[in-house]
Amino acid sequence: MVKLGIRLRRAQAHDTPGSTASAQVPSAIFTRTLRGRFNLRWAPNDASPRSPHYHYDLPLAAWPTKIFNRNHDEPAQRPRTRTRRRQRPREGGPPPRGGAPPSSPGAPQAGSGPQARGGGAPPPRGRGDFRGGPPRGGPRGGAPGGSVIYAENIPATIPPRLSDASHAQLIRSFTTLKSDPDRPLRPGYGTLGRPITLRANFFAVRVPAGPIFDYTMEITPKTDINRLKARIFFLLEQSAVCQPMLGYIAHDRSQRLVSARKLPQPLDISVPYYEDGETGPRAGATVYTVSIKFDKELDTESLTRYLNGEVGSRDYNTLPIISALNLVLQQHPTRTGVRVGKNKHFFPTADEPFRLSPGIIAFQGFYTSIRPTYKQLMVNVNNCMTAFIEPGNLAEALLAFNRNSRGAMPTLPKAFAKSIKVTTTHLGFKMRKPIKAIASTSARNTFFDCEEFGGKISVENYFSRKYKIKLSHPADLPVVDIGSAKRTNYIPAELCEIEPGQPYRGKLSDIETANMIKYACNPPRVNAIAITTQGFPALGLSPVRPPTGGFNIGVDTEMAVIPGRELPPPGLTYSRGTANARNGSWNIMDVKFHRGATVKSWWVLVVRDGREMLQGQTDPQLKNLVTKFREKLQRSGMQIPEGLPRLLATPPLQNLQDASREAALKEIRKVITNTLAAAKNIKPDFILVLLSYRDNYIYPGIKRLGDVDLGLHTIHMQLHKALGDERKQDQYLSNIALKVNTKLGGINHLLDPGAMRWLTKEKTMLVGIDVTHPGPTSREGSPSIAAVVASVDANFVQFPASLRIQRPDPNRESKEMLSELRDMLVERLLVYEKKNRALPQRIIVFRDGVSEGQFDIVVREEKAQILEAFQKLSTEARGPKPYRPLVAIVICGKRHHARFYPTASNLADRNGNTQPGTVVDKGVTAVFDFDFYLQAHAGLQGTVKPTHYTVVYDELKLTADELQKGTNDFSYLYARATKAVSLVPAAYYADLACERGRYYLNDFMVDDRTTSSGRGNLDREAEKAKVFEAARVAWGAGIHSDIRESMFYI
Template sequence: MSVRPNFKQLMVNINVCMTGFYMGGNLAEAMLEFQRQTGTLPNEFFDKLKVVTTHLGYPRKKTIFRIGGSTSRQQRFKCDEFGGGEISVEEYFKRKYKITLQYANVLPVVNLGNKDKPNWTPPEICTIPDNQPFRGTLPDVATAAMIKVACNPPAFNANLIVQQGFTRLGLRGDNALLNNFGVSVDPEMTVVPARQLPPPKVTYKSGPLRVAGGSWNILGVKFHEGGNMSNWAVLLVQDGRRNEFQGPSDPQLRAFLQGFMEKCRSSGMTVGAPPTIMQTARLPSPAQDQGRRRAIDIITNTLKQGLDPKKKPSFVLVLLSGIDKFIYPGIKRLCDMQIGLQTVCMLLDKATRDKGQDQYFSNVALKVNIKLGGINHLLAPESMQWLLSKKTMLVGIDVTHPSPTSLKGTPSITAVVASIDDKFVQFPAALQIQRNRNIDKNAEEMVQGLVAGMVDRLNMYRQKNKVLPDRILIYRDGVSEGQYGLVLEKELPQVLEAFKKLSTPGGKPYRPTLSIIVCTKRHQTRTKPTNTNDMTKNGNNPPGTVIDRGITDIYHHDFYLQAHFCLQGEARSTHYIVIYDENKLDANTIQCGTNNASYMYARATKAVSLVPPAYYADLACERAREYLSRLMNADDARSTTSRGDPEAERIARQRVYDEAARQWGEGIHRDLRHTMFYI
């Protein structure tokens, strides 16, 4: 819930939010159940979990610092109370509190102290209080179950807010505090005006297609420009799972590849002879190969030995038999940064199913064609007029920061993507790491090296078109409401400085007109249609719904746009805010133009919820996280810090940053910098 200023009034914004909660009860029983279901006891699952102990004769609430590596029988500590020698946790609790532990040699102890002063406690004397939210990342099974509960239609959420939310939030008329200030909240939801924008015309090589409900069918159509896959390769990653092919001569593999080749050929791509097929040796199991480092070495050697360095394939199709948090990032880092190979991964569990295989192949063909520089679809000229009236470059900018599970000292990563021609299909990316406040308290959280990123994008545009763009539209993702001013203060000057680094053929200073539009999806504003004739079957607004009055900002030029069709749950519009505008974009131009651009996303046959330049920048950031995955997704992010010693902690974080810089090296391989390798 939040209170927001509006024209001549204040408005209360309420949304339904859901998260996973720990089940109250004995900690040991919870650990045993979690271990039974997952086979592990990760620190992040119990990170910052509050427990209550009563062995002192009164309830005492403490926070788990971490799970120990020893059981109560194994963990020993010096105890002055019983002679000054070492004693096990099990024996201590038996002698001190007359407690006989049931799981003394089964479960690890938990540290209820800190790193410097550990307080090793048996989990069976700890109780998890009720109503405690889980702050980490849910396991896949739990996430799937959570989605089923949380994906409710708009009407359900609206009734929940009005019937239960008002009372629980204290917004009814019996709230003495509100009454004393003479404040009341209307129990009826606000009705605001909206309009539905028409979809653009989508065209393929064979002509325009019918767009309905924000999507279209590409059955039997050819890409506008097909990529060349006459020289490609396949890598079989043998990880010991059931659904793997048996080798290059496996008849099932040959039939599988023939089906994929036929799909690419029928889509308009140039397909030559069958691919070169490489097969890894059997990878050592995760239990025998901590962090799968030996497995990555085997994959590296297989690629280097199986490929001709003088004639690299246009791409490598990697066939994976399962999801692994080390293998996939390792392959992407190897091929994107070291070898310079385009890679497309398929999960065999999905790719080999008879039902839906044709659609799966179609989706992969979309990615392959874009990676090879092709063009899947275009918008008709009349739908692109707002971009074609002048030489225009669309730019997407995003920043991704380390998560709570990242090692302290892990850098942030910035992505700048930009169109390279008037077709607005190819958006190569410039990526770089930067310091953040976890490393340096004085570091800026905004994009720091934007000058180099923009100069690089503009030079690539000029290389393709022989001229520089006359105007630039930047879609900036990942900016919160309180950071609009920082974009203008910290990032705008860098963009203007980049312009000064370039010049026009006549030697005149280069200065295009510039607009900056912030895109926000992480907001709590939700809307539902008031008329059944204006809603989709699941009760959401139809694609193209735009709201620019009633709930928008008082001072900024902003609007909410739902360009996509929501398949399940309640649709969330993207909030677009124009914070800088030299192009003098009127409301209709920017709203219709952004809606049309949402149909330009190359990897889908439907409109997407976020305008593609911002979407691509987000994808590039996510890909870059894979390159530093061992730092970004550490098993125990706290192990590198020395609490209580600021200087030691600073040195430890700097060491992590230096390791990240070493792993990053020169960044993306030069052979991929002009491509959409990240899609």
């Protein structure tokens, strides 16, 4: 412990952002809240020379939030200052104008965002610019220096366009339109819950008055190489013809250009090609011609009528003009930063990035997207993080990744290597090339035919003789192939520089993911400040940068203020008593499962994987743990035999040569099948599998063995969690008990009857649908996996699943729409009929994983298959009347960037997030469509993210209150937790089922090979077809019949 003397002075007028102030408080003991974030220097204590103190200089905004006195009993009081209230740091810029865009012509005049006032500097910017992101916000998400609420002291006034009368008028106008279940009109706005006022990360946009001119672009001679096209368009912008236009044109570097002015026609611009690093085109260089041809005018007046909700504009296609406006707003950050995907821009710098692992770093960026809302065009701006490949010498990257290798030639993970583009300079100029493959041989041992030097020559000798380059790693590092599909071109790794600004396309490891979360997990106030103070200048929104100003587009610098509501939690019932949800969670210490499952027999399998924490069946720790687990199941209300179950253990499985654990899985199979044979094939109700830690091969392998091959429920327990202190152990065992009871058909808890009435008034089945796709680390040609789950009971607790694999669409790596939805839904309906002796009269489908651009495809393709399933069940055996239940389809969107911020402390949780049950259906939602945002769960850390629900088909004529409250209540019925979840459970279960399906094909989904060998397109397609066929064979008949009607995936 160190005593600190700190002097506080009032900030002076000449203080600059980032300047420090000193504070003098009684000697106090600082705890770890300092976290090394402040500059330390030694200084004598003038007040008490006998007791020297440390002296800290720190920004006022970074003042630690916990200062403890000597007794450690309670926090010491923060020193009072004489700084007047109006001098507090300003977060929100000028007072809000009700969300209206700036009225003056040209760019908004609000400057570059909020500025510091009076008594301090603006909040710290992490590691500077975008290197380290925004400040972390102190302990448990609290904001440094006090309030956890963004712009709490700035009035939040809901604009007139969002008044109840305005919305009521809009809904009345809809009654003049024909009612249609396809893409239904909003039936009304929700009324239930406590009204609240929120800020949202949406900013008002002024629509330009005149038309926008839309053009197509074509390159001659044609090229499909993205790197080459990007360079051509870069050179196009440098041309004398194009330079004067840059203030009023925007283009996508591919096929489209939009302009605020009419361009001359025809417009053909010659672009002599040369590489970056060359001073100009060489003799004989290729000259490309970019032809810019007029396509159409985009009328902004039609967009205004749509925004105003005029019923004649309901079918107006907003996509052309919205995408044009997005092009304009994204032009500046695309030129100055790195674009990832369509809407994310990052601004990496070379110093002090956040390191996720050797060779992989992370940067903060910002997402932007124009959104049409009622009476106002908005731009959604949000923080985002992504991983990048660390720039530097490729040889150093190889050495860093292979520090622990045992003599093999160094290489890179496949997902890492396939992402890399490198620069070489040995030709006298910079040449950028993607890595096609990393060889398994060094420069000394790699040979090729060379006429110039009279036959075969090694890569080492070639570079020595041709370029006078002596290699530092001729024998210990591999060469890399930067050639084409038809021709190899080997080059030593040490002559390759990894280009900066390259996103990492692979899947992050568990450690990398944890580091990313640590970096990205900032409280809402901190993220909001980053958007307005860092995001706006970087994106060219304030001050406005070309070409936005040239299009006469203005963007308000104030976050939108919108109305919202807080829905109350439902009542929860157990076998004995009830539980009260508070902040989205509840305690089950004194209650029992509503219906406990019966266990006749169970086994325990100890997997000795070389890191074992137990020494086999006789270990006393094992017997103690198993006994505690049995007692936990009994106390929870399950029926289970007294005494110890059958205890099994594998032989030691550690084998350094068995990287994919194939031999280990054979041993595990052998132990289980031998025990089954000894038990005369009488299966236990479940096997408790004890692993020291999560294993990316053994865990999926055991799930496949149990679910597909043997028809056995397996429950995994990680010993490093199970053998912890008693409090943590009890919680961990409780969580596993929830899974066991659900798998075996029990009911953990129910909602009170009132919360379920909207579903139980007629026989209703809830359906969840999702599709998961191969990742960057999967073998090319691996299938997508589709899941359909559906309720089978009147309590909406049990959701068995159907799984299928499906071939990707032609020329794509995945397929989002389900190919076999009809048959999968028939399976679910037959199980429902078996359990209930009748088919459901209503079906509500919650569809996950669909982007907004695919909504119409869902209605067209998947709805058709749903109706075909009903036809297939309309047989004479069920009566002469065709089976035709009413159907609603709701899309559940998590891949959005809408965030909501409380406007007062009493509306927030301790981290500054909105409370569970927050629902928003005004201000930032669609004009005509039936959609809303719902945050049913509590945000444990970082900034909480709601789910966006959109009704795309509705024969049930659901009301806003029914669906909003019903979805919020249903979020408390997730079987695996005593918390409300962020996604409606039907969709959540479908996601879990998809993930389980990935485990069955783990050998295909996790491919540890390095880069491909650069085959031609025909060979590549043939190889992908072989991989898919092999996966189909491996999938076999799917889920074993013994567990098919259970929630095996939970």
